[in-house]
Amino acid sequence: MTAWRVPSDAEIRDVLVERLDIEHDGVGLVVGVIDASARRVVAHRAEAFPDLPAPDGDTLFEIGSNTKVFTSLLLADMAERGEVRLDDPAALFLPPGLTLPEHGRPITLAHLATHVSGLPRDADNYAPTDPANPFADFTVEKLYDFLGRYRLDRDPGAAHAYSNVGLGLLGHVLARRAGVDFETLVRARIAEPLGMASTTVTLTPALAARAAPGHDHTGQPTPWLDMAAIPGAGALRTTTHDLLTFLAAELGLVETPLSAAMRAQLTHRRPTGRSDGGAQALGWLISSRHGAEVAWHVGRTVGGHGFIGLDPARGLGVTVLGNMGVVRAEDIGFHLLTDALLAAPPPKRRAVRLAPEQLHRLAGRYRLSPTTDLTVTRVAGHLRIDIGGRATHAFIPESETRFFVRQFDAQVTFDLDSQGRPVALTTHQDGREQRTPRLP
Helix, strand or coil: CCCCCCCCHHHHHHHHHHHHHHCCCCCEEEEEEECCCCEEEEEEECCCCCCCCCCCCCCEEECHHHHHHHHHHHHHHHHHCCCCCCCCEHHHHCCCCCCCCCCCCCCEHHHHHCCCCCCCCCCCCCCCCCCCCCCCCCCHHHHHHHHHHCCCCCCCCCCCCCCHHHHHHHHHHHHHHHCCCHHHHHHHHHHHHHCCCCCECCCCHHHHCCECCEECCCCCEECCCCCCCCHHHCCCEEEHHHHHHHHHHHCCCCCCCCHHHHHHHHHCCEECCCCCCCEECCCCEEEEECCEEEEEEEEECCCCEEEEEEECCCCEEEEEEECCCCCCCHHHHHHHHCHHHCCCCCCCCCCCCCCHHHHHCCCEEEEEECCEEEEEEEECCEEEEEECCEEEEEEEECCCCEEECCCCCEEEEEEECCCCCEEEEEEEECCEEEEEEECC
16 A cells, blocks of 8 residues: 655645635635644635635634543543542532432543443533524533433443533533633643643633634524533634644644643543444544554534544644534545545545526425425535435535535436426435435
8 A cells, every 4th residue: 555645735725725615615724734844734715705814823713522632631631640530430529419320330530531421412401592502501500400310321331422411521520620610721731831822712802803703504604602511522712723732742742741641541442333443532532444543533513613633653643624514624634644544435526616596496395205305405606405404415516417425425416307497306325326306
C-alpha cells in the first residue's frame, strides 16, 4: 500500500471550494493540520455568503460534542492529582440525598467518560421553547429529576452506548468536586496551562467579534447553544489555532502539565463493538485499520459541526470546523489523517451547478410506502430528502435529474414527464432500486 501523504494546502483548499461552492454544503470551513514540522491553517467561505467575514484560524466556532474530550481530560487530570479515582461512584459527588440509577453496580466516573454508564443518549424531560436552542430550558433541577426517575436496563460497564446526558453529568460532578463551575474548571486546568486563550463557554465582546454565526440546514442564521446544566456535553467554543495547540499537547509535541493525563486518556479503553475494530477511550474514540490507529471525535450543533483527530504514531493532528449544522466535517478530517481508515470510497462523482429553479421543480412529496413519505426540499445548491420527518444527507446534483450523496454510494434519479415535471424518483443503493411516485 502506498504511504499516505497529507494533502497540500492547495489540495485542501480545492476540497473546501468543492464542498462549499460547488456542492453548496456549508457556509465556512477552517482546516488545521499539525505535525512536528509545522502547523497549517486553510480556510474558505462559501461564495453564496459574501456578506459574512471570511473565517481564519482565529475565528471562534461551536465545537459541540468535541467538548466531551475536554471533559474527560478533566477527569484524567483530577485522577492524576489524586482528587478523584476513575472507579469512584459518580453519586459520591452529588448533593446528599440524591441518588443515581443502579443496576448491579453503581455508575462510576470512568463509566460516564467511556459511554458505558447505561444512561440513554438524552434525558427524557427536555421541553425547549426554542427548537433551535434545545438545551436552554434544561436546568440542573431537571437533570436531577431525570436521574432520580430513570431505571437502568443493564449493568454499568456492560455495553457501549453514546450518552450526552452521561458526559453532561460527568462535567457537573467534576465541577462540584472542584468547587467551581465547569467553564472556570476548563479555563484553570486546560486552557490557561496550554495557552488556549480563545477556548471558553461565555464570550467576551472581543471573542464575540471573532465568532462565526451558526447556520441551520437551510442556511439560515441560528443561535449558539445554551447548555447551562450540562456544559460538559457540548458547550465549548474555540478556534482552529487553539485546537492545534491542544492537539500538539495530545501528540506529545510539547511537554505540558497535562501530558500524563493526556496519555492516560488514550490508554484507558473499552470496546465499542464498532466494525472498525475500535474502542472508546476517555472521551476519545479510537479507530484502527490496516495498522493505523487514530483518536478522534466529532461534534454537531444546530448551527455548526467540527472534527478533531490525531494519529499518535505519526505525530499528526487534524481539526475541521464549520458553521453549518448539517456539514459532515469528519470525512474531510479522516481524509487528511489517512485514507486507510476509510471504508471503500464510493465512485468519484463530479458535482455540477444547477439553477435554483431546476432544483425547486423537484421539490415535493413522494410516496415511499402507505405510511411513509419522502419530502424533497431545495437547500442552497442541493436537495434534502426527509424520510418520514427524519432528515438525511445532502443530495448533490451531478446532472439535472441525478443526485448523489458524498459519504457513501447512494444516488437518486428523478423521472420527468414531457413538460419536465417530476413524476417519480428512484433510489439507488447497495445494488437495490426503489421507484417512488410523486404525490399531487
